[in-house]
Structure formats: structure tokens, C-alpha cells
Amino acid sequence: MGTSVSKRATAMAVAGVLALAGCSSPTTTSTAAGGAGPLVVATAGEPDTLNPVLNYGVDGGSLIFDGLVARDARNQLVPALARELPTVSPDGRTVTVKLRDGVLFHDGSPFTAQDVVFTYQAVLDPKVDSTLRSDLDMLASVTAPDPSTVVFSLKYAYAPFPQRLALGIVPAKALAGQDVNKAEFNRKPVGTGPYRVTSWTPGDRLVLAANEKYWDGRPANSGVVVAFVPDDNVRAQRMRAGEFDVAELAPKLTTGFDGQAGYRVERVPTADYRGVMLPAGNPVTADLAVRRALNAAVDRAAMVTGLLGGAGEPAYGPVPPTSEFAEPSIVGKPAADPAAATAALDAAGWRPGPDGIRVKDGRQAAFSLMYPAPDSLRKELALAVTADAKKVGIKITPEGLTWDAITPRMKSDALVMGYGTPYDPDFVSYKLFGSAFAGQGFFNPGSYRSAVVDKALQDGRANADPATRKAAYATFQKQLGTDMPWVFLTYLQHTYVVKDAVAGVTPRVEPHEHDVANSLWWNIHTWTRKS
Amino acid sequence: MTTPAPVTAPSPAKAPARRSRRLAGAGAVVRRRLLVAVPILAATSVGMFALGAASPIDPAQQYAGAAAFTASEENLAQIRANWGVDDPLPVQYLRWVGNLLQGDLGWSTSRHEPVTAVLAARAGWTLLLVGAALALVLVASLLLGTLAAYRRGGWFDRALRTTAYTVQSMPVFWLALAAIALFALTLGWLPAGGLTDITATSTEPADVARHLILPVTVLAVAQAPWFVLFVRDAVADSLRDDHVLAARARGLPGRTVLFGHALRTALLPFLTLVGTHLPELIGGAVLVETVFSLPGLGAVTVHAALGSDFPLLAATTLATTVVVLAANLATDLAYAAADPRVRLDD
Numbered sequence: 089m090g091t092s093v094s095k096r097a098t099a100m101a102v103a104g105v106l107a108l109a110g111c112s113s114p115t116t117t118s119t120a121a122g123g124a125g126p127l128v129v130a131t132a133g134e135p136d137t138l139n140p141v142l143n144y145g146v147d148g149g150s151l152i153f154d155g156l157v158a159r160d161a162r163n164q165l166v167p168a169l170a171r172e173l174p175t176v177s178p179d180g181r182t183v184t185v186k187l188r189d190g191v192l193f194h195d196g197s198p199f200t201a202q203d204v205v206f207t208y209q210a211v212l213d214p215k216v217d218s219t220l221r222s223d224l225d226m227l228a229s230v231t232a233p234d235p236s237t238v239v240f241s242l243k244y245a246y247a248p249f250p251q252r253l254a255l256g257i258v259p260a261k262a263l264a265g266q267d268v269n270k271a272e273f274n275r276k277p278v279g280t281g282p283y284r285v286t287s288w289t290p291g292d293r294l295v296l297a298a299n300e301k302y303w304d305g306r307p308a309n310s311g312v313v314v315a316f317v318p319d320d321n322v323r324a325q326r327m328r329a330g331e332f333d334v335a336e337l338a339p340k341l342t343t344g345f346d347g348q349a350g351y352r353v354e355r356v357p358t359a360d361y362r363g364v365m366l367p368a369g370n371p372v373t374a375d376l377a378v379r380r381a382l383n384a385a386v387d388r389a390a391m392v393t394g395l396l397g398g399a400g401e402p403a404y405g406p407v408p409p410t411s412e413f414a415e416p417s418i419v420g421k422p423a424a425d426p427a428a429a430t431a432a433l434d435a436a437g438w439r440p441g442p443d444g445i446r447v448k449d450g451r452q453a454a455f456s457l458m459y460p461a462p463d464s465l466r467k468e469l470a471l472a473v474t475a476d477a478k479k480v481g482i483k484i485t486p487e488g489l490t491w492d493a494i495t496p497r498m499k500s501d502a503l504v505m506g507y508g509t510p511y512d513p514d515f516v517s518y519k520l521f522g523s524a525f526a527g528q529g530f531f532n533p534g535s536y537r538s539a540v541v542d543k544a545l546q547d548g549r550a551n552a553d554p555a556t557r558k559a560a561y562a563t564f565q566k567q568l569g570t571d572m573p574w575v576f577l578t579y580l581q582h583t584y585v586v587k588d589a590v591a592g593v594t595p596r597v598e599p600h601e602h603d604v605a606n607s608l609w610w611n612i613h614t615w616t617r618k619s
Numbered sequence: 620m621t622t623p624a625p626v627t628a629p630s631p632a633k634a635p636a637r638r639s640r641r642l643a644g645a646g647a648v649v650r651r652r653l654l655v656a657v658p659i660l661a662a663t664s665v666g667m668f669a670l671g672a673a674s675p676i677d678p679a680q681q682y683a684g685a686a687a688f689t690a691s692e693e694n695l696a697q698i699r700a701n702w703g704v705d706d707p708l709p710v711q712y713l714r715w716v717g718n719l720l721q722g723d724l725g726w727s728t729s730r731h732e733p734v735t736a737v738l739a740a741r742a743g744w745t746l747l748l749v750g751a752a753l754a755l756v757l758v759a760s761l762l763l764g765t766l767a768a769y770r771r772g773g774w775f776d777r778a779l780r781t782t783a784y785t786v787q788s789m790p791v792f793w794l795a796l797a798a799i800a801l802f803a804l805t806l807g808w809l810p811a812g813g814l815t816d817i818t819a820t821s822t823e824p825a826d827v828a829r830h831l832i833l834p835v836t837v838l839a840v841a842q843a844p845w846f847v848l849f850v851r852d853a854v855a856d857s858l859r860d861d862h863v864l865a866a867r868a869r870g871l872p873g874r875t876v877l878f879g880h881a882l883r884t885a886l887l888p889f890l891t892l893v894g895t896h897l898p899e900l901i902g903g904a905v906l907v908e909t910v911f912s913l914p915g916l917g918a919v920t921v922h923a924a925l926g927s928d929f930p931l932l933a934a935t936t937l938a939t940t941v942v943v944l945a946a947n948l949a950t951d952l953a954y955a956a957a958d959p960r961v962r963l964d965d
Contacts, residue, residue, distance in 0.1 A: 125818050126818055136684075136729075136731045142731070143683075143686060214697050219682075219695070219698070222686075222689060222690040222691040225691070269701070269731075289914055290730070290914060291741070291912075291913070291915070292815075292912065292913075293817065315813065315912070317812065317813075318918065321796060322796070322811070322812055322910055325799050325800065326803075326813075329804055329811045491680070493675075516689065528692070530688045530689075600685055
């Protein structure tokens with residue numbers, strides 16, 4: 089027995105050594121440095137499915153699919169599977185789209201109006217697990233009067249509707265009669281986009297090959313590999329090892345690449361803001377003087393440099409400065425203005441108490457500020473706001489909680505929140521600041537109510553005329569600046585490290601969600617690599 | 620977790636009959652263990668569902684991700700209804716068991732594919748990682764521990780013990796990041812992560828093996844200290860046993876005494892240790908997979924737990940339970956095979 093054990097151990101050791109020796113011989117797969125190989129991009133965000141109906145690449149830039157419309161480098165709508173931009177009827181309730189001819193899906197089948205109808209009907213089908221339905225609640229029906237025309241009928245006039253047409257179109261033939269939630273298609277999709285899916289190993293990578301018959305011209309490169317690396321540090325290390333052409337990295341990790349030969353850092357502006365929601369249900373935060381004082385007391389410049397590593401900009405309202413709807417008068421001081429803050433509090437009768445905390449009518453200027461505990465940026469912002477407020481005599485108690493603990497308290501406790509869209513001001517703000525949504529979950533949790541804002545938001549969505557819309561959103565932003573239901577803190581920037589050899593990178597303002605779709609590589613089919 | 624109590628048995632008289640007699644009753648033991656396994660698995664799965672029901676996390680909100688903040692409550696309620704996750708717990712559980720008996724492990728809400736597909740795609744990589752690391756740990760700890768015990772108090776023994784204690788105090792993810800920094804970045808010998816070269820068009824065994832060297836080694840190194848120290852102490856003790864001293868006195872060569880007599884005695888409790896440490900090894904694999912971006916079960920299990928994805932969570936938990944039960948059974952059988960005093964047919 090003793091000999092057999094030691095023999096077995098020896099055999100195992102030998103096998104192990106052999107295995108190691110066999111492995112250490114380098115394999116000769118082409119690395120990312122070669123000129124003709126596919127471009128390799130790395131991100132943390134892996135989609136759950138690759139089906140647009142189930143929320144993949146909803147706002148376009150999805151590499152595999154095309155919408156009826158797409159967005160250019162300035163986020164302006166341009167025709168994609170539509171021949172021209174959609175036409176809207178005078179009452180704003182009928183949207184007609186003429187389709188492009190001769191477009192083929194990756195499997196060779198032709199693209200027709202039936203595919204568009206199928207895609208949107210699938211989103212509306214209650215049996216389909218799509219959260220996109222909430223964004224399309226104005227859509228009554230979609231029909232195809234002929235193979236190259238699609239008509240959308242809306243329940244009410246909704247000016248931004250063409251913005252919702254960037255959703256990727258799926259082939260009806262591949263999905264009809266199947267359970268869309270569980271279809272094989274969700275992992276092996278077929279689209280019309282510049283790339284077709286070669287393979288997807290969840291947790292590892294997505295391999296895309298150029299669609300040689302792409303209607304907008306064949307891609308400038310042979311393909312794309314999207315590597316899914318959830319850990320920030322590991323992604324940075326693998327980027328440094330030269331594995332990737334582009335990697336999305338946290339701002340602080342990109343600083344190591346600044347000035348390093350062969351790499352450059354892209355800081356891309358986003359519409360993704362962070363701010364403090366101040367609920368109307370709390371007697372302290374409901375006081376306008378307290379809200380104004382907080383707005384003046386916070387040091388946004390310090391947050392951008394200290395917490396965001398410079399990758400951000402101060403925020404004063406929910407419409408990003410890059411948007412055409414941004415109201416120029418909504419600006420503030422990036423640095424803290426404690427004098428203005430104390431003046432506002434003094435004027436309203438908040439007097440410093442013995443412990444330095446201000447008191448009015450026997451009530452201390454004190455409240456809780458909640459943040460989702462796992463979100464380190466929101467935590468740091470909460471702590472920074474707490475420190476800034478203390479300087480002017482407002483006592484904030486930061487509390488890191490899980491969402492299920494936060495949700496029931498949102499009516500009466502402040503919360504660090506984040507939202508934002510670069511596309512249309514209606515998309516988020518209508519629900520976030522409309523009084524009709526007061527106290528409804530994450531829509532307007534602080535029950536902000538303003539008749540002026542309600543009317544402006546309604547005018548903004550109901551009127552197609554650009555000047556009217558612009559005026560409506562200017563009114564909206566000014567009223568928010570007066571009422572201050574939120575203290576807006578910063579807009580984030582997304583940061584990417586790019587190899588110098590990569591040409592064609594065109595940053596555009598990004599939404600919060602950026603993974604395979606809608607990242608820096610939204611137009612990667614035009615990128616090339618100098619060898 | 621249960622080891623048969625050593626029962627004194629008359630030592631076997633004839634060599635050929637030895638093995639079969641030692642394992643006599645193995646069939647009965649296996650049958651008995653299988654019978655015990657059924658209630659254990661049932662209890663584990665009920666526990667999973669009960670914990671899940673107590674979890675305040677809304678799977679539909681988790682599923683929606685960022686869209687949860689723009690999706691209407693009606694929309695989310697509809698999705699929950701489609702999944703049946705609002706049904707009473709017994710209904711959900713019975714439905715799950717019914718499907719399980721038909722070979723259907725259910726639908727993973729966090730991964731959007733059948734649980735069997737998730738397991739099929741990922742369990743193999745985790746098993747490969749854990750299996751290779753375990754083999755490495757066994758070989759290395761037996762070899763190093765025995766050598767250290769042989770020259771107890773010598774420089775090798777002291778260095779090994781110091782290293783073992785130091786490594787034991789390092790978190791496995793830290794070890795992994797340090798290994799990447801050294802071997803992948805500074806020296807450039809090995810890839811920093813992934814299963815294959817990022818632009819590889821197929822899954823070549825050699826390529827995968829090269830990518831697994833670092834993860835397997837890191838996992839093995841992280842788990843090894845316990846085993847090394849155990850073997851060292853056990854062998855050191857048995858070197859003072861009567862039968863070893865007797866072997867020495869008979870003038871047998873040192874190597875024979877060390878590996879044939881001392882190590883052999885020390886092996887028995889070591890088998891138990893391997894059985895009980897397997898869950899810890901699997902836990903370490905989860906972290907190693909995350910750091911090295913390997914598509915194993917680790918990341919999806921965490922994801923499933925965060926998203927209240929019972930079907931996937933139940934499947935991975937049950938699979939782990941089965942592995943642990945099987946390991947315990949194997950340990951006991953091996954124990955019986957190695958120790959003539961242990962009998963299975965009691």
C-alpha cells in the first residue's frame with residue numbers, strides 16, 4: 089500500500105510537471121498588436137442578452153443591430169434603416185417611416201416592414217420580459233401598410249418619439265412563434281448591423297466579425313472582440329500588458345496611462361449626473377432656505393478634482409450643458425460659497441445653536457442623507473456634502489443602505505441619486521420632476537410639486553416645434569433653479585484608455601449605460617489600426 | 620464530515636484477500652449515504668428557497684438594472700408575474716421540485732438562459748480549476764511537508780513554516796493581483812487573465828492550459844499552507860511512533876522509512892482534511908475566477924445571489940452539496956482502504 093501511494097504521488101507529480109512544461113510553450117495566436125487582426129475592446133458591462141427587445145442597445149450604437157434611426161457624433165438623429173427621418177402628422181400622433189431598400193440581415197434574409205412591426209409588438213407584448221415597455225407607453229399600435237412603410241400610432245402627441253426609434257430591429261422570421269424571453273436568438277442574435285456575432289462566451293468575451301454586406305459599406309476592420317473583465321484593476325493590468333486596444337477604466341486608474349508612450353486617455357462627457365434629492369416630506373429639507381444654502385455650500389470643484397480624479401464637471405441642473413436644450417442662465421459657482429449659504433440661512437431665521445448647528449423654531453437644521461452602500465462614488469459624494477454642510481451649520485447624517493432599505497424612506501430622507509440622458513430632456517425629467525409621479529417609487533421620490541414645471545414638461549413633450557420645446561425646457565430649468573428640489577453636484581465623464589495605433593475614435597456624449605453598446609466604440613466599424 | 624470510528628479488527632491473514640475484505644460493505648455504505656443524501660439535498664433546497672423568500676431584493680428590479688429607475692411599477696409587476704416569483708413559497712418550491720424531477724433545473728432569471736445551459740457552459744471550467752489546484756496542493760503539501768518533518772527544526776522546515784504562515788494571512792484576491800503584477804506585467808511570462816488569448820478563434824487546450832497556470836497556482840498556494848503544516852506535523856509525530864522507530868532500528872533506508880512508514884501513517888487524517896477543506900477550495904475558486912476573468916461558476920453564483928435568482932442559486936448550491944457529500948464518501952472509502960483497522964461493514 090505504501091509503495092502504491094508513493095508511486096501514485098510520483099505519477100501525479102510527473103504529470104503535473106509535464107502539464108506545466110507543455111503549457112509554458114508560447115502559442116502563436118495573433119496578439120492585438122498585429123495590423124489586420126480584430127480590434128479588442130474591454131469593458132466591465134456585459135449585457136444579459138443580445139436581443140434589443142430585451143433591452144440590449146436600446147439607444148443604438150449596438151454594433152450588431154440597426155435602428156430605424158441612428159445618432160451621429162453629436163447625438164443628432166440620422167436615418168439608418170429608415171430611408172429618411174420619420175415624418176410626424178400635424179396632430180403629433182401618427183409617425184410614418186419609409187424603409188431603406190435592399191438591406192439584408194446577417195443570415196441573408198431581406199429586411200422588411202414586418203420586422204419593424206414584429207420588434208415593436210414584441211416590446212409591447214405583456215408576456216415579454218421587457219422593461220422597455222415603460223419607455224413606449226405612448227405607443228398604441230404599429231402597422232405596415234406596405235413592405236417599405238411603417239406607421240406608428242400614438243395614444244397622445246409625443247414630440248420625442250423619433251428618439252425612441254433607435255431601437256435595434258430583429259428579424260421576425262427568427263423569433264415568430266417562439267417565447268422571446270427564452271429564445272436561442274438572445275444569445276446568437278441576427279441583425280442588420282456592421283458586425284455579426286461569431287461567438288459569445290458569457291463571462292469571457294463576445295467575438296464579432298465584419299458584416300461584408302453592410303448597407304452602409306463594409307466595416308474598415310475585420311472584426312471586434314469585446315472582452316468582459318468585471319474587475320477594474322484587472323482590466324487596467326491587462327490593458328497595460330497590451331491585450332486590449334481600448335479599455336473602459338475608472339478615472340483614477342487612467343491616470344497611470346497619461347503621458348505613457350503608446351497610449352492616450354479619452355475623457356468622454358456624459359449626461360449622467362449625481363445630486364442630492366431633498367424630499368418635501370422632511371421639515372428641514374422642505375425649507376427653501378436650507379436647500380438654497382446647501383446649493384451654495386457644496387464645493388463642486390473639489391468633488392470633481394478630489395472624488396472624480398478630474399473626470400467630471402460641476403452640475404447645476406438635469407439638462408447637461410452639452411444638450412441643445414441647456415439653459416445658459418443655469419450656472420453657478422464651482423467652488424463653495426459659504427457666505428451666500430450663511431446669508432440665506434440667517435435671512436430665514438436659522439440661528440446657530442450652542443453646538444454650531446443652526447436652529448429655527450426649536451428645530452435643528454439636521455437630516456439624514458442616504459446613499460446606496462455599494463456605490464463608492466455616491467458614498468464619497470455624500471461624505472463631501474456632509475462636510476460642506478457642517479461648515480455652514482447644517483448637520484447631515486450620511487447613511488449607507490441597500491436599495492430595499494432606502495426605498496421606503498425616500499419620502500422623508502434625502503438621497504444621493506443619479507440619472508440623466510443625453511437624448512431628450514423629456515426622457516428622465518418628465519417622471520422625475522412631474523407632480524403626477526410624486527412619491528411613485530424612483531419617479532419623483534421627494535414629491536416635488538410645481539405647477540410651472542408640470543406645464544413646462546407637458547409643453548415640452550406635446551409640441552413638435554423646436555422653439556416652443558426649447559422655451560418650455562428653459563422655463564423648466566429656471567423653475568428648478570428657483571425651487572431646488574435637488575442639489576445637483578457633478579456630471580460624470582467616462583474614461584477610456586486607447587492605444588495610439590487606433591485611429592477613428594470619435595467620442596460623443598454618453599448616457600449612463602455603456603457596455604457593448606453605446607460606449608466609446610459606438611462607431612468602431614470605421615476605426616482602423618495603424619500597423 | 621462523518622468518519623467511521625476506527626474499529627479494531629483482526630489483521631488480515633492473506634495478502635490477496637486484503638483489499639476486498641477492507642472494502643467489504645462499501646456497497647452498503649454507498650447505499651446508506653445515498654439514502655442520507657436525499658433528505659440533506661431536500662433540506663438544502665428548502666433552505667435556499669426560504670432564504671430567498673426572506674430576501675428583500677426584488678428580482679425584477681435586479682433584472683432591469685439601470686432601467687429599474689425608469690420602468691413603471693406595472694411593468695415590473697408584469698415581469699414578476701411572468702416568472703411566477705410572487706407566488707406563495709410552497710407553490711414555487713413544488714413547481715421547482717416537479718421540474719427538477721423531470722430533469723429541468725429551471726430558468727435563470729439573472730442569466731436569461733436555462734440553468735442547465737449555465738451549468739454546462741461554466742461548471743467544467745470551475746471543476747478544472749478546482750481539480751488542478753487540488754492535485755497541485757496534494758502533491759506539493761505531501762512532498763514539502765514530509766521533507767520539512769524529516770529535518771524538523773532545520774532551515775528548510777523553518778523557512779517553509781514562515782512562508783506558510785505568511786501566505787495563510789494573505790487574502791487570495793491579493794495573491795492573485797500580486798501574481799498578475801509579477802508574472803504577467805513585470806516578467807511577461809504568463810497572460811494576466813481570460814481563458815484563451817483574446818483574439819484566439821478557438822479554445823485550444825494548450826492555450827487554455829497556459830492561461831490556467833497562474834489561477835491554478837494562486838489557488839493552490841492560497842490553500843496549501845493548511846495542508847503543508849498539517850502534513851509536516853503529522854509526519855513529524857509519526858516519525859516518533861514505535862513502528863517507525865522499529866523500522867529504523869531494522870536498518871531500513873531513510874527514504875523508505877520516511878515515505879513508506881511515517882508518511883503512510885500521517886496520510887490517514889490527511890484524507891479527512893482534504894474532504895472537509897473542499898468547500899473552502901470552491902470558495903477560493905470563486906475569487907480567483909473573478910480576478911482572472913474566467914467564465915466559471917463563481918461570478919454567476921454571486922450574480923444569482925444578488926439578483927434573487929433561486930433556480931440558479933439552488934442548482935449551484937445543490938451541485939456543491941453533492942460534490943462535498945461525494946468527497947466525504949470518497950474520503951471514508953479511502954480511509955477504509957488505507958487503514959486496516961477501519962471496517963465499513965458495521
